[in-house]
Amino acid sequence: MPTVNPAPPPDGLAAFNALDAGEAEAELLTCCASRAFARRVAAARPYPDADRLAAAARAAVRELDWTDVLEALAAHPRIGQAPGAQDTGREAAWSRREQSGVGAAGPELLEGLAEGNRAYERRFGHVYLVCATGLSAEELLERLTRRLGNDEETERDVVRTELAAITRLRLARLLGTTPAPEGTP
Template sequence: MVLTGLARLNEADREDAVALLLSCAAVPRWAEEIVRGRPYADVDAALAAARAAALPWSEDEVGAALARHPRIGEGVHGEAADAAHSRQEQSGVDPADARTVRRLAARNAEYEARFGHVFLIRAAGRTGPQILAALEERLGNDPATERRLVAEQLREIAVLRLAKDLA
């Protein structure tokens, strides 16, 4: 039997439910906490639990989740559920827009040299030029501000992915 909607979370065995959540954000503590809260009355309750469990994520949790995120503009490879999410989210970056793709690559390299990890932004609904503008703006942040923004973006991404998976 293939579970859909909220049943994917509520009725799946623990391993499958954890895997579903880890495809949204590779943070095991977060996934386990949400699974322990089952069953949820509705999708809104599940998403509220996901938001609450992500406040706060530790530096190590954010780092682990970042390690699973591809660079924006480089294309996403692999068949895992998180790769599928990333491909869809980054669809606003047009690979035919060579100028934007080149600038994203250059700014991604600057960002990684400055902050030590990939640039993370909720890319869903944003165009390549919008993502590039945000990246260029965030290059001016101090490390503490950027860590806070990355954690916020990661929470948004995780909840949006879970909402899509439960729809």
């Protein structure tokens, strides 16, 4: 009897929709490390298209309890401090890629980022989170410095917005698609 090669597995959104709940949650945790986020987005499958998945993810991030946001923040390295050599997973690679604008920064600018990170963590009690993709070290430091002036409520809203933007980009990478322009539902 001839050997029949099985059909290749589906890719992108079809593959994501076909995962069992645990596998889908594990994939989603690479995009946003909140278990509540992963459960909510996985439970709403199947998604008819990537834009609907992105909209569901954005809504899920925006509606997270603050403790769930803090859980997600714990998975992010400080800006200017790339993941360590032991961090070899997909999230670490994505973080390095997202922070690539810091790579050309001189020691003075890197020290400014390190000091800004410390000041931010003292003020707000968590890592400074920014969607760093496409930003230079100078832009990242300027945003950090500006955000140090925010009150707690304003900063929490900014953090949710940044987390949603990062999650959107990572979901697109997960699916092998190009993310829709910012602001697309």
